[in-house]
Amino acid sequence: MxxxxxxxxxxxxxxxxxxxxxxxxxxxxxxxxxxxxxxxxxxxxxxxxxxxxxxxxxxxGRTRAIGLHVLNAADNFDNEYFREFVAGVADVAVEHDYDLNLLSSNPDRRRVVSPQVDGIILPDPLATDVRAIELLDSGIPLVAGERLPPGMPASPVIGIDHETALARLLDHAYAAGARRPVLLAADEQSGWGVVLRDVFARWCAEHDVDGIHTPSPFENGRFLVVGEEMVGSLLTRHVDVDLLIVPGEHAARAALRLIAEAGRRVGRDIMLAACADAHLHEVLDPPVTALNLTPRLLGATCAEALIRHLDHGTVIEEVTLLPAELVTRASTAPLAADCRL
The missing domain is CATH 1.10.260.40 (lambda repressor-like DNA-binding domains)
Known part of the structure; x- marks a missing residue:
């Protein structure tokens, strides 16, 4: 019964x-x-x-649910940064007794109905994402977990201080002998990519260094075959490159193989670093220097600010930046004396 x-x-x-x-x-x-x-x-x-x-x-008129919108979300669980960001959001949602909904993220088609949530977190807004733009214009309270690329509707941002972090990485490599750096970063469709590119260009000008910036092709968080071809071509055309900075763990693993195939050795005649750390970097050979972007803390901070706004009307600041940590490993050991420019 x-x-x-x-x-x-x-x-x-x-x-x-x-x-x-x-x-x-x-x-x-x-x-x-x-x-x-x-x-x-x-x-x-x-x-x-x-x-x-x-x-x-x-x-x-409340659902006590917050939505998470990520382009190609299912595939992005392959990326440690995304997994940790989601975990941070979930930590806070549980604490406040909110449900966490993963929103439909088809980038090419508008939504049929508005998402049934009180607020939305947009971890990595991309200018090409039709649904992200739609959500930013929806009037639903929203916080972005990364700087917005040019042309997207405005939103409060809680992100990472990439400017200080990348400059610190470049200073570290410069002190170890690097004079010909290459930055592979997302293009102008990504706010993260725009920030990295601008910091890199400014740092190179200030240090009178001839750096190379190349927009990196990505799909679902993985490093594409065309990306590997790009790195291989760079290493062939620019034999004097002594520092390669890639976005994350998939690109770092591919770069190690491509550098070895080019007859070079990371930690002796070329350095390798990543803009987002992952546990994989610790076990690669050699271990790869990276920027710890504290994604779990970032996700938690976004969720806490959004829920405080929903429950108490607390204003979310226009831009809040959290610090990142430079984690140095063997891949940016000082260049051998006979390899320095």
Missing amino acids: AVRRVTLGDVAREAGVSLGTASEALSGSGRMTETTRTLVREAAQRLGYRANALARGLRT
């Missing part, structure tokens, strides 16, 4: 209050004494009452 569901009316009768008072007491709203609010909550706990999310949403 089916067990009867405990209703809000049951809680109200048990506590000896009106239905409206019971609803406000459990939602934390309304004006009443703390004694009454406690009485209602104790009655709900005693009866094993669980709020009906659909009914509550109809009354309040």
Whole structure:
């Protein structure tokens, strides 16, 4: 026999209050004494009452869910940065009793209906993502986890201080003898790529260094075959390159192989570093220097700011940047004396 569901009316009768008072007491709203609010909550706990999310949403216009929009989300779980970012968002959602919904992310087609969430987190906005633009224009509270590329609608941003982090990496490599750096970074469709490119160009000008920036092709977080061909061609055409900076773990692993195939050795006559750290970098041979972008902390910070805004109306600052850590490993050991320019 089916067990009867405990209703809000049951809680109200048990506590000896009106239905409206019971609803406000459990939602934390309304004006009443703390004694009454406690009485209602104790009655709900005693009866094993669980709020009906659909009914509550109809009354309040709230779902107590936040949405996460990531282009090609399923494939991006292959990327440690994305997995850790999602984990950070989930940590905070659980703490505040919010559901976390992974939003449909078809980049070429507009949504049929608006997402049924109270707020949205956009970890890595891309200018080519039709649905990201649609969400930014939707009026739903939203926070971006990375700087927005030029031309996208505005949004509060909680991101990483890539400027300081990349400059620190370049300074480290320069002190170790690097004078001909190459940066592979996303193109102008990515806010992250725009920042990295600008920092790299400015640093090279300040140090009178002839650096090379090449937009890197990516799909679903993986380094494409065309990307490998690009690196191979660079190493062939520019034999004086002594520092190669790639985006993440997939590109770093491919670069190690391509450098070896070019007859060069990382940690002796060329350096290798990544703009986003991962555990894989620790076990590569040699281990690869990288920037720890603290994605779990970043995801948690985005979620905390969004939920505080939803629950209490707290204003989210226009731009908040978290620091990144330079993790130096053997791949950026000082160049051998006979290999320096």
